[in-house]
Amino acid sequence: MMTQQVSTPDELVSALTDGELSGEAFVTSVQWLEESEEARASWHAYHLVGDVLRSGEMAATGAHDAAFVARLRSRLQGEVQFVHTEHAIDLEVSDARHERVGGINRHDVANDASFRWKLVAGFASVAAVAVVGWQLVAGVNAPSGAPQLAQVELRPAEIQAQVMIRDPQLDQLLAAHQQSGGISALQMPAGFLRNATYDRPAR
Amino acid sequence: MKGPTLSAGNDSDLLLVERTLAGDARAFELLVIKYQRRIQRLIARMVRDVDLVEDIAQETFIRAYRALHQFRGEAQFYTWLYRIAVNTAKKFLLELKRDPLVTESALKNEDDEDETSRSGSEPMEEETPESLLAAREIVAVVNAALQALPDDLRQAVTLREIEGLTYEEIALVMDCPIGTVRSRIFRAREAISAKVKPLLENQSGKRW
Numbered sequence: 054m055m056t057q058q059v060s061t062p063d064e065l066v067s068a069l070t071d072g073e074l075s076g077e078a079f080v081t082s083v084q085w086l087e088e089s090e091e092a093r094a095s096w097h098a099y100h101l102v103g104d105v106l107r108s109g110e111m112a113a114t115g116a117h118d119a120a121f122v123a124r125l126r127s128r129l130q131g132e133v134q135f136v137h138t139e140h141a142i143d144l145e146v147s148d149a150r151h152e153r154v155g156g157i158n159r160h161d162v163a164n165d166a167s168f169r170w171k172l173v174a175g176f177a178s179v180a181a182v183a184v185v186g187w188q189l190v191a192g193v194n195a196p197s198g199a200p201q202l203a204q205v206e207l208r209p210a211e212i213q214a215q216v217m218i219r220d221p222q223l224d225q226l227l228a229a230h231q232q233s234g235g236i237s238a239l240q241m242p243a244g245f246l247r248n249a250t251y252d253r254p255a256r
Numbered sequence: 257m258k259g260p261t262l263s264a265g266n267d268s269d270l271l272l273v274e275r276t277l278a279g280d281a282r283a284f285e286l287l288v289i290k291y292q293r294r295i296q297r298l299i300a301r302m303v304r305d306v307d308l309v310e311d312i313a314q315e316t317f318i319r320a321y322r323a324l325h326q327f328r329g330e331a332q333f334y335t336w337l338y339r340i341a342v343n344t345a346k347k348f349l350l351e352l353k354r355d356p357l358v359t360e361s362a363l364k365n366e367d368d369e370d371e372t373s374r375s376g377s378e379p380m381e382e383e384t385p386e387s388l389l390a391a392r393e394i395v396a397v398v399n400a401a402l403q404a405l406p407d408d409l410r411q412a413v414t415l416r417e418i419e420g421l422t423y424e425e426i427a428l429v430m431d432c433p434i435g436t437v438r439s440r441i442f443r444a445r446e447a448i449s450a451k452v453k454p455l456l457e458n459q460s461g462k463r464w
Contacts, residue, residue: 067442071416072268073423079271087282093464097289098449098456103417104293105398111293112394113387116459121310122288125317132321135279 063095070099269333276324284324288317291334295341302345312348316341390459397455401448412437413444 065082068074074082086092097118104111114121269290275283296313303309320340327336402410408430415421415429423441427434457463 063446064438064442067445068423068438069268070445071423071441073438074268075271079268083272083275083280083283083286086286087280090464093286093289094453095449096286097464098453099445100290101293101394101456102398102445102448102452105395106402106414106417109391109395110297112391112398114293114296115394116387116390116456117310118289118292119456119464121292121313122285122464125288125314126285128314128318129281129284129321132318134281135277135324 062089062092066092066095067099070096070103267329270329273324273327273329273333276321284321287333291337292317294334295337298338298341299345302342302349308348312345313341315348316344319344394452394455397451398448401451402444405444405447409440409444409447412440413448416441 062082062085065074065078066086069079069082069086086096101111101115101118105115269287272283272287276287292313295316296309299309299312299316300306303312316337320337323340327333402413405413411430412426415426416423421429423434423437426437426441430437
């Protein structure tokens, strides 16, 4: 980067066309382009000349470029506009990138380095730790649900209610056709099979 | 007095994007003026219908504007814009294929994204004789104006526009100060533009 004297705004526009401007010179030339129709015509002509020198094919739309931009301009007016900030002149625009008109459409993202999000994340962490801690403490002091069900004692009335009503004739029939195995196939108490196998106490 | 700063870097696109994001819509127009011809030529490789080419180019710039806050300057602005143009054109082509009223002639090979794959002499289907004539006239005027330039101006603008050298590199090649390079390029452009501008105004009747 170096410092040079530039005499005319159009010469600045030419240097801007080549991407050779920055800082104050850049701002001056862009402002000149925005204010002056002639400057915009030069900006277009400079780029068109460069394009045509590189490829004659680029001349195809040259005569319609102004109409194209005018049409696009009217369409863009219907789009959400970016907020105009004083920083535009200073090119300090990084913070303004996501702002829209009236701040309505500001794009907040969770990983924004803003204090508000840090605060939310902090509260969420504390809440999560509290919930887990409370569950651990409650779990130590209270018996679990499964053993409670196993330890329920049956009252006599309930036991009586569960006495199986046996049919003497069926018992005789089963005794007459006693199986040689004697033990249920499951090797464990199984009420629903007991009637069918008629287990006898082992000898 | 300290003059304006010149930088050899080609980051003016990024600066224009930043100005747009800061609320300066005119800055985006400067980018449009700069790239619209390349974008339209790219789209013309994929779509034959010249009216569709312009519609897709318009849509490309609208989409680019909407997504401008996502451009971080990690790639060249044109590279970023190029991808938007290709994706927009593909979307249009997909919709066209679903439309039974659209003829085959409106479509080209949609995988053909190469800017160099179409010869410069092959016209788009709906290019009129008048538009072809106008384009040829512009090319003829530009080339004639270039040839009419003094040697030092012609060399400077050729090194810049065709060879793509920076001011610093041109200064080394031509063995002169950078300020002289800038001045020569400017004068060359002014001389050529002076011939082209009246032609453009007569053809389009539109002003900037």
